Amino acid sequence: MAMIEVTHLTRIFDVSKPWLNRVLERLPKALLTAVSDVSFKVEERTVYALVGESGSGKSTIGKMAVGLLSPSEGSVTINGIDLTRETDAAKMDKARSDIQMIFQDPYASLNPRWKVRDIINEPVTARGGSGVGLAEKLLEQVGLSALDADKFPHEFSGGQRQRICIARALASEPKLIVCDEPTSALDVSVQAQVLNLMTNLQEDLGLTYLFISHDLTVVQHISDKIGVLYLGRLVEEGTPDQLFDDPKHPYTQMLLAAAPKMDGFGREIDPPQGEIPDPINPPTGCAFHPRCPLATRQCSAERPVMRELRGARVACHEAT
Amino acid sequence: MTDLPQIPPQVRAKAPSRFTRAWDSDFAYQFRRSPVAIISFTVVLVLVLAAIFAPLIAPYDPFDPASLNLMNGFSKPMEPNAFTGDVFWLGTDDQGRDVFSTILYGLRISLFVGAAAVAFAMVLGITLGLLAGYVGGWVETIIMRVADVQLTFPAILVAMLIFGIAKGITPVEYRDQMAIWVLIVAIGLSDWVQFARVVRGATLVEKNKEYVQAARLIGRGSGAIMLRHILPNVLSPVLVIATISLALAIIAEATLSFLGVGAPPTQPSLGTLIRIGQGFLFSGEWWILLFPAATLLALALAVNLLGDWLRDALNPKLR
Amino acid sequence: MSDPVLSIRDLTVEIPTRGGLLRPVDQVSYDIAKGEILGVVGESGAGKSMAGNAVIGLLNRPAKITGGEIWLNGTRIDKLQGENMRRLRGKDIGMVFQDPLTSLNPLLTIGDQLTETMLQHLSITQTEARKRAIAALEEVGIPAASERLDSYPHEFSGGMRQRVVIALALCAEPSLIIADEPTTALDVSVQAQIIALLKRLCRDRGTAVMLITHDMGVIAETADRVAVMYAGRLAELGPVREVITAPEHPYTDGLMGSTPLASKGLKRLRQIPGSMPRLTAMPTGCAFHPRCPKAQDICRHDPRPRRDGGRAACHFPITHSAEETA
Structure with missing residues (x-):
């Protein structure tokens, strides 16, 4: 059974005045389809x-996956x-405690007035549990010192804060962690530390990650499978090797060509149009x-559906 | 959880004490560097202490009829009374009450009414502001429209209106006892709007930050998020407004009392004293008016300057 | 090599604070030649933007230049004040910042902003300025330039706005462009467009470019030479291919190694332990x-290593065999 399954997920925002x-002013209602039929x-x-540029709907999918937003259509299992249809509160609570999230901005994701110990313990104490010693254990697990539990977030650097966020996410012993651009606010060398930590934890604790990013190199390094999003739609899905060695969708090809390369001297x-x-x-x-x-006439008239192509999935009429 | 790390005791003991930490903080440093802050804080502190310990400091009890001697009326400051030879530092009023003592007791009433009114406005404003900002929708619309309507009236008018209504519905025999409390509610109700507006604005910013989303994800209810997560983070602007509001509330109380709708003559505040004193200004007994007025001025000015300094000190962008 | 357009010698910027003197830029020296793109890389807090701001005289108080010299086209500019500095900023140095929305005035049309800048710095007439503005917009690839001239900044998309900023930076024909993270706020596909544009324009006009960024890939594709900064100091300076493929300073080596591309196929990325020291605890x-x-005893004691002739400011630079560098 899949850890998380998303079917026909759609989210429409009302952005009307x-x-x-x-x-x-006789304006019509303005509806923004952030995510459209993603499975x-x-x-x-x-x-x-999930990889995509701004406006691709990747963060919206992440929020729906953890239940911070409800889908307009479709379901998250x-x-x-x-999550969208379950009525049994106990089952619902169990499912929710299995999911946690790590956010992009390590400065905004920790309450500045709380001690690190209280921040990390909150997922447990909020459910009425006792967090004695938990924060200290988790801090050491993410490579910080147990003594840091008594400090406040402002005493830490960006990378250290992201470690604290990871410790908080681990507190309720989740099975799935949604990571929304967890390293894009960090410097390269710190990013390497955090990514390695995340890989270690995934192996040690048997975690599942839904990793959201705009950075192709990070995604290629960390993931087992990649979904490429464009304007709220999933256009291609495959393993890193399938995607980077044999991109099938013209958008994926464009994205790979445009990304700067370390060996692309001069x-x-x-550039893409x-x-x-x-x-x-x-x-x-x-x-x-x-x-x-x-693009052909068919492309402007008919939305392509996902189809199998050489082991990967692609939504394109013309891809061969 | 058997492998809990042990914290060596000597490491704990080395942590700086609470006092050293406070003394070393940027906030304390800024305070020590600002003469305005030091002076105004000292003035406020002296006046507050004087008000608290008024019964111990005051040479006379101006509300004990037994200690009053009509012969002492209109004594000039620092001069022996023509009939009794008693010396009063700041003189006496028409009934022979020591002006210094009445000021001390008046200060007590003024400060109490001001502080209580601000506290009342704060609780009301923070609660409504948090609700409006966090819940949004029609709750926000109702709260903020009421606030807008109230802002179109001068605060003093609102206070007088509430005072008038309250006076109308309280029985005559309780009126003097109730006056102080009615005054507090009236000033507080006229002042909650700015707290609500600031808290709502800050709440709108905070509620979109990721730590609030993290708390929602954990399963925290709206109440817990508002109280435990958002409230502590919106308090510093509230503190600044509270200080400046205190000065305004003291002046509002004085204004109401001056107009005769505030503290009754049996419990005179600084405003009441000024109202009484202004009747004697042109007949030459200037001290009955001047000393209470100067005290009020010093108090309001010092609190205001302190609030201004606080605003700069708590706003890192201005540094 | 002819005389450099920009020459920075031992530039030091200091910020006096209560805790002591902070040195966000510490004895940094580099040159940029005509038509050359110098990439300045470093992690946040390395002082790369602060050095750029020092060149254009945009340091926020209390930060100030306390040592070294800045020369632009043979004129010393680090002591310039007020009006002279302002003239220099628009005329001889163009600037492109990270956020295109905040570097354009939202209340003026882009045509007004372009013509105003040109009229201030070039001796041309209003009509001539307007003609040149249209030409400048066409050059940066804005379609229907003569119609878009009367549009306001908010009517453009992010990528188009950055193109306008570039047109604005280049319209007074400066000899140096300082581009501070010009593509960080943009998507990959738009970033490629902007980089290609910047490269083409500067090559055609012979403009020197200081490209400040944290993105190694952008540097590799764009810069001719690269300066690597660490904790306010210059760690390594050299031709981009050599610095990236055969770094001499251990920090550069660690930085290059920790990018996911360099660790391709590995389950773990190479990482540098610890983090950059705070300015308060250098x-x-x-x-x-x-x-x-590779640290030895000598590294722990003053005086610190300097770049004397070599690429890296290091006592024990990494040596590479000839075929590695090729």
């Missing part, structure tokens, strides 16, 4: 990465329990067709 | 010695 302005599953003890590339379209008025058919070199 | 001797695998 206030009612009175709409009436006076994937993450096997237990694996790392699944954790260990066989459907590389002159033909255009920018990401406005998600309030997405293109018809395939969302990528206005920028796509392969 | 180690004696070489600032990197507490984290350095």
Whole structure:
């Protein structure tokens, strides 16, 4: 059974102006489709990465996966329990305590007025448990000192704060951790430390990660399977080798070509054309067709469905 | 959990004491470097202590009819009375009450009413501001529209309105006893809006921070998130407003009392004393007005300067 | 090599604080030649932006230059004040910042901002300035430039806005561009467009570029030479290919190694233990010695190592065989 399964997930935000302005200025309701019909599953003890540029809906999917946002359509199933439809409160609570999240900004994700001990213990104490000694143990597990439990967040650097966030996420002994850009605010050398820590913990504790990032190199390093998002849609999915050695979707190909390379000295590339379209008025058919070199009439009329191609999955009419 | 790390006791003992930490903090450092802060803090401290220990300091009890001697009326400051030869530092009023003592007792009432009114406004404003900011929707709309409407009236007018209504519905025999409490509620109700606005704004910022999302994820309820996570992080602007509000509340109380709708003559505040004193200004007994007025001025100014300094000290952007 | 456009000699920036004197930039020296792109890399707090700000005289008080010299086209500029500094900033040095929205005035059309800058620094007429503004926008790849001239910054997308900023930085024909993390806020596909644009324009005009970034990939593809900064000091300076493929300073080596690309196929990334020292607690001797695998006694004591002729400021630089560097 998959650890987490997401089916036909869709999320629409109402970004209309206030009612009175709409009436006076005769504006229609503005709806932003942040996530549109996304389906994937993450096997237990694996790392699944969602990668995409801004506006691709990757963070929205992450929030729906942990239950911070509710889906407009579709469902999220954790260990066989459907978060959107389950009515049994006990089962629901169990499913929720199995999921934790690590956020992007290590400065905003720790309450500045709380001691580190209270921050780390909160997932346990909030459920009425006793956190005695827990924070100290977890701090050592993430490579900090047990003495740090009495300090406040402002006494730590960005990388150390992210370790504290990881310790908090581990406190309720979750099975799945959703990591929303956990290293994009960190420097390269600190990023390496945090990524290694996350890999160690995954192996030691048998964790499953849903890893959200815009950084292709990080994703290639850490994940077992990668889903590429464009404008709220999943366009391609495959293992790192399948994706990086044999990208099938024209968008994935464009993304890989555009990413800076460490050995690309003086590389002159033909930069990709255009920018990401406005998600309030997405293109018809395939969302990528206005920028796509392969686009045909079918692409502007009909949205491609996910299909198998050489072991990977791709949503493109033309990919071969 | 058997492998708990042991914390060696000697490491714990080495931690600096609470006092050294406070003394070394940036906040204390800023305070020590600002003459304005030191002076105004000293003035406030002296006045507050004088108010608290008024019964011990005051040479006379101005509310004990037995100690009053009408012959002592209109004594000039520092001069022996023409009839009794008693010397009063700041003179006496028409009934022979020692002005210094009445000021001390008046200060007590003024400070108490001011502080209690601000506390009341703070509790009300913080609660409503947190609710408006965190819950949003129609709760926010109702609270903030009420606040907007109230802001269109001058605060003193609102206070007078509430005072008037309260006076109308309390029985005559309780009126003087109730006056102080009515005053507190009236000033507090006229002052909650700015607390609510600031707290709502700060709450809107804080509630989108990731630590709040983390708390929601853990399964914390809205109440716990508001009280334990957001409240501690919105308090520093509240502290600044509270200080400046205190000065305003003391002046509002004085204004109301001056207009005759505040503290009754049996429990005179500084405002009441000024009202009484202004009747004698043109007949030459200037001290009855001047000394209470100067005390009020010193108090309001010192509290205000302290609030201004606090705002700068707590705002890292201004440094 | 002809005379450099920009020459920084032992530049030191200090911030007096209650806890003592902080030195966010400490005796940094580098040159940028005409048409050259110098990449300045380092992690946050390494002082790379502070050094750039010192060059354009945009240090926030109480930070100030306390030592060294800055020369631009043969003129010493670190002592310039007020009006002279302002003229220099727009005319001889162009700036591109990380966030294109805050570097444009939201209340003026981009046409107004371009013509205003040109009229201030070049002796041309209003109509001529407008013509040149359209040409500048076309050059940075903005479609229908003559119509977009009267648009406001918020009417452009992020990538287009950064193009406008570049047009603005180049319109007074400066000899040096300081680009501080110009693509950090942009998506990968847009970043590639902006980098390609910056490279093309500077090559065509012979403009010198100081490219400040933390992204090694961007540096590798864009820069000719690279300066690696650590804790306010210059750790290594050299041609980009050599510094990246055969780093001499142990810090550069660790930094390159900790990027996921360099550890391809490994289950663990190479990592540098510890973190950069805070400015308030700078180690004696070489600032990197507490984290350095090669540190010896001499590294722990003053005077600290200097770059004398070599690439790295290190007592024990890593040596590479000839084929590694090739």
